[in-house]
Amino acid sequence: MNTTTNLERKKASLPVAVFLSALLTLPVLSGCGGGSRTAAPLPPVDDTAGRNVGYPQSPNQPQQTKRGLTTGQKVAITLVGAAALYYLYNQRKNARGNGAQGKYYLSKNGRVYYRDDQGRPHWVTPPSEGIRVPESQAQQYRDFKGYNGRTTGRDLTDIAPQEAPTY
Template sequence: MKTLSGERKIVSRLLAVVLSALLTVPLLSSCGGGSKTASPPPPVDDTVGRNVSNNVPANRPEAKKGLGTGQKVAILAGAAALYYLYNKHQNAKEDGAQGKYYLSKNGRVYYRDAEHRAHWVTPPSEGIRVPESEARRYQEFQGYNGRSTGRDLSGISSSAAPAL
């Protein structure tokens, strides 16, 4: 007949093995590849210290600095610049900063990277130089030619936003 201390050792070992197995289940399940149909990750707010610039590609000549005799320009900043960037990129096919832009329900503009993470767009602090004829459609927004008054982008739905 087995002793009482021998039975306790067997039960303790069995219990230790079962508990060890149960503790490894979460570890092993978290290492899975994940579902391909899962929702995209939350937005990345990388607006601190990072602006979207409206640089001219190297294969195009740079626009004249200042006001020329034949071309008047307006400076778009703030909401006016964001709305300009949104309209400029809303029909792009690619992902990323040079790809398609979206208008959020809270009045912010964002794009999605290759991993479908949202990145908020911040207009350049120096503004965007736009021909005056094209900039007129943004004159009601904050930031048109340095103006601090005007509309922001809240209340503009992406379906109601005019295309370029």
């Protein structure tokens, strides 16, 4: 009877051993896969805390001194808030590349963002002091909040494409 019990244990432990071996090799084999990645996109990075997107000067360009304004630039309008974001979006929506100096996108929730080299979205925050724009360019933003310091008007959710990501 001792040999029968011993034989039954061996038969019962063989499937368990095969199963446990398969479980141990699964992480090693899955790490070697070179197939397509279907992982969910990374969450957006909120850059609003502590820094603004450097606009219009990029960090790689030296500061240039302004010598004077032309006749068309003498009347400048300051854009803040939604008007400034929409201005920044329009300046960069057809740009090439990634990063703060690359292409900007408009999300469904009315926020402007760009993607870094890893594809993560970063929210764009206009400078708190606003953006001074020649009056001729600023007229298209006159209906938006922040046009010349105004606190009323449209925001970007009014123009956000419905097929855009919400982030």
